[in-house]
Amino acid sequence: MNDAPRNTGAGPTVRIDKWLWAARFFKTRSLATAAIKGGHVELDGHKAKASAAVRAGQMLKIKKPEQVFDVEIIAVSDKRGPASQAEQLWQETPESQKRREDEAAERRAARLTMPRPTARPDKKSRRRLRRFKQGEDAG
Structure with missing residues (x-):
């Protein structure tokens, strides 16, 4: 028996x-x-197919680079409108929001600890850097 989510026909689908x-x-x-x-999108805990139909009330997990969204579908639409309209189509879970905020804070903190040059390297410095990265003698 297949455990994939099925539409029961309740409400419009897209x-x-x-x-x-x-x-x-x-x-x-x-x-x-x-x-x-x-495999970056899960629908109700299962890997989704592009042709899968979604309806209000279903849960989605969307993995993007450096971000994972856990959202509940509030409304369905197949028309792309303004961002204010798009925000009304879904609601992110509080756990997902907190996790994304914590990860963003960690990335900001990591960026602050990395050394930053005060100016762009000149031609001589660029050549030395290139030699160093390629594993040649920097002398």
Whole structure:
């Protein structure tokens, strides 16, 4: 028996790739489809297919570089509108919001500890840096 989520027909449905694009998680529908095929989107705890239909009340886990969103679908739409409209299509769980804020704070703290040059390297410094990175003698 298949454990994949099924639509019971309650309420309107939309393809998940269209919904992700309309909700502005991805800039294009093809990027949304690629993320789904890459296993970066889960629908109700299962890997999703681009043709899967979503409806209000379902849970999505969307993995983007450096960010993971756990969201509940509030409304469905296959039309991309302004960001204010897109925000009304989903609601992020409080745990997901806290996790993303904590990870962002860690990245900011890590960036502050990294040394930053005061100016761009001159030609001689760039050559030395290139030799060092390529493993040649820096002399």
